[in-house]
Amino acid sequence: MMLREPYGISELGLGKIFPENLFVAKDIIEDLEKLRQSALQAGFSLKVESAFRSFEKQLSIWNRKAFAELPLLDKNGELIQKLPENEEEMMYCILFWSALPGCSRHHFGTDIDVSDASAVSENYEVQLTPQECNGIFAPFHEWLSECIASEKSFGFNRIFEPGRGKIQPEKWHLSHLPTARKIQDSFSIDTLKAIYEKTDIACKNAIIENLEKLLDEYVYPYFI
Numbered sequence: 001m002m003l004r005e006p007y008g009i010s011e012l013g014l015g016k017i018f019p020e021n022l023f024v025a026k027d028i029i030e031d032l033e034k035l036r037q038s039a040l041q042a043g044f045s046l047k048v049e050s051a052f053r054s055f056e057k058q059l060s061i062w063n064r065k066a067f068a069e070l071p072l073l074d075k076n077g078e079l080i081q082k083l084p085e086n087e088e089e090m091m092y093c094i095l096f097w098s099a100l101p102g103c104s105r106h107h108f109g110t111d112i113d114v115s116d117a118s119a120v121s122e123n124y125e126v127q128l129t130p131q132e133c134n135g136i137f138a139p140f141h142e143w144l145s146e147c148i149a150s151e152k153s154f155g156f157n158r159i160f161e162p163g164r165g166k167i168q169p170e171k172w173h174l175s176h177l178p179t180a181r182k183i184q185d186s187f188s189i190d191t192l193k194a195i196y197e198k199t200d201i202a203c204k205n206a207i208i209e210n211l212e213k214l215l216d217e218y219v220y221p222y223f224i
């Protein structure tokens, strides 16, 4: 059974995966291991690079970016020299590379970022970039695309596809749709707004004022 928070899963609904030592929703573990086996048979070593991320963790990333404790990058991945002048500008600036706390699909526990460990050496640092997907991990992603197209991906699907919403395409991000949909169904803008009101979050006023629009751009287009 899944235990839900207003924006995702409660930590009680999580289980650990190995060898990564990361947490995902317990309900997806069996299918994830099947996908891993299937990858192995095709000559790939599916590695989960990131999985569940808590609201608090995302909040910490968000606030550190807003207070320049983490680098703020423009759409080309270059460091922004001139800091945004108002909350709204800052909010959209952070949103280019980071999800709004409470709106990350990594809160669901059903979504993972994957790579192919067999394609790189042990000390290679995975970046999760389009360049990698079209380069060193291209055969793995082609195999994944085929699995998804032929419905042999055990419920996993790509979410951040071109043309859906304002989030950059991310081939490496997979969602276990049958489980994610249960969480999507209980997602509530009113609850989220109430959470922001009592949370110490940077750009708070801009977020609350623009919440409907933000969800239309960054959240709902991906509720497939």
Ligand SMILES: [Zn+2]
Residues within 6 Å of the ligand: 106, 111, 112, 113, 170, 172, 173, 174
């Ligand atoms: Zn992701």
